[in-house]
Amino acid sequence: MIIPYSKQSISKSDIKAVTKVLRSDYLTQGPKVLEFENRINKFVKSRFSVAVNSATSGLHLACLALGLKKGDWLWTSVNSFVASANCGLYCGAKIDLLDIDINDYNISINLLEKKLEEAKKNNKLPKIIIPVHFAGRPCKMREIFRLSKKYHFKIIEDASHALGAKINNKKIGACNFSSMTVFSFHPVKNITTAEGGIVTTNNKFLANKLKILRTHGINKNKKKFLTKNPPPWFFEQVDLGFNYRMNDLEGALGISQLVKLNFFIKKRNQIANFYQKKLKDLPIILPSKDKNILNCYHLFPIRINIENSKKIRLKLFNFFKKKNIFVNVHYIPIHYHPYYAKMGFKRKDYPNLEKYYGSVMSLPIFPDIKKTQLEKIIKYLKIFFKKHKK
Ligand SMILES: Cc1ncc(COP(=O)(O)O)c(C=O)c1O
Structure with missing residues (x-):
């Protein structure tokens, strides 16, 4: 599935x-x-x-x-x-x-x-x-x-x-x-x-x-x-x-x-906490926390913290795909789209975005995701990063 x-x-x-x-x-x-x-x-x-x-x-x-x-x-x-x-x-x-x-x-x-x-x-x-x-x-x-x-x-x-x-x-x-x-x-x-x-x-x-x-x-x-x-x-x-x-x-x-939104947000936070706990020893940067905000985790973006992160991210994306796990990348920066690129934006003007976009990937997160599915994602991440260390 x-x-x-x-x-x-x-x-x-x-x-x-x-x-x-x-x-x-x-x-x-x-x-x-x-x-x-x-x-x-x-x-x-x-x-x-x-x-x-x-x-x-x-x-x-x-x-x-x-x-x-x-x-x-x-x-x-x-x-x-x-x-x-x-x-x-x-x-x-x-x-x-x-x-x-x-x-x-x-x-x-x-x-x-x-x-x-x-x-x-x-x-x-x-x-x-x-x-x-x-x-x-x-x-x-x-x-x-x-x-x-x-x-x-x-x-x-x-x-x-x-x-x-x-x-x-x-x-x-x-x-x-x-x-x-x-x-x-x-x-x-x-x-x-x-x-x-x-x-x-x-x-x-x-x-x-x-x-x-x-x-x-x-x-x-x-x-x-x-x-x-x-x-x-x-x-x-x-x-x-x-x-x-x-x-x-x-x-x-x-x-x-x-009527169900508070429950959905609670679930999303539980999933986020599960990821935070299980992935903390892998070479990835997890979403940071702030005690003054409630994040409702529409997405769960992680960043690959290894040299050559662009290449490794692509490998991980394809590895997940073979396992029927359809991760995503958010977002293709607005000025990468040809319609905006022709307006003259320069990639070098966005150094933080470049660092981010070169390493980011959104892991699955939604209220109905099953614990077994989360465990499968974590298992494959661990297998993948055994091969791709710092
Ligand atoms: C940040 C952001 N703004 C606007 C939109 C547009 O939303 P809609 O599909 O409801 O028009 C989206 C949809 O993905 C979005 O992610």
Whole structure:
């Protein structure tokens, strides 16, 4: 049997929740989406939530809601999925990428500060920065927030990996240090709605803007109509929006999955602790710990700590594949993709990322993984590293 690097966990109650919607009046956005939004607000402690059909759509709308446009700069982590940067390009903005901290693989605060100082001199300060809570480990939000006040940029948290993660006991999504936070519910994420995402915020203006943009730019609130004496069937398009709506099947699945999220996070932490304990004597660097955060371990990235790590990683990848263990590498750096490479990014400008990407591999981690499967992974790692010592 194949062991994937990640997989959704679907129970009978999830199936029941979705089939109930199939028998109801609403298949598109309806009461279940609204209920899901309210439950997310309650869970992360945000004032507003706007559910969408993916985190990619959520990031796009969040950029638009902050007025990102041609000529502006958007900065994000070089160690992310392309969606974290694409959202800026959709708005016509220019993209710059930030090197990571080699300790937590999130954006480096020191390097960010240096880059901001340089950008200030050149009049190229970003309008928006998107920190990415990579692998479910929160970024240093307080420090990024401090810099946002000094250099006047807005923050959108890309929390695609981080539903349930905490800093100082406060959940990511509460937007204590940002304008908006975006979560993904793609199947490998901490909970799934098949495809789906949500944007949380405490700002009413932004929430309304997101709601209008998610549905073609249409306003149905009669009190705000610009047309005088509208007929009863009337609604107005007031902006150029999209069809980015979540549907009620997805909303119902989200509600049902959310009930299990604390259990999922506990399982992920147990798996991470098991790996930490069993792998500590191998020549690999395990994710570092921080007592002030709750990591929800969407991924479990390890780094091979041997010379020639690139070659050894490839060997290990193929060795695992032969044993039906499908590990992965997160991420192909954004500027390695030909679409971004042609924008002139230089690999030497990202020394920490180079060190990281040359050695990293994501081990399987998901709530339904069996102990025997974990033991199999550990066994093969030990066999492999017997042959490949320092
Ligand atoms: C960091 C990050 N941002 C954004 C996305 C996009 O999420 P979605 O697939 O929900 O659009 C992903 C998905 O993998 C991601 O990992």
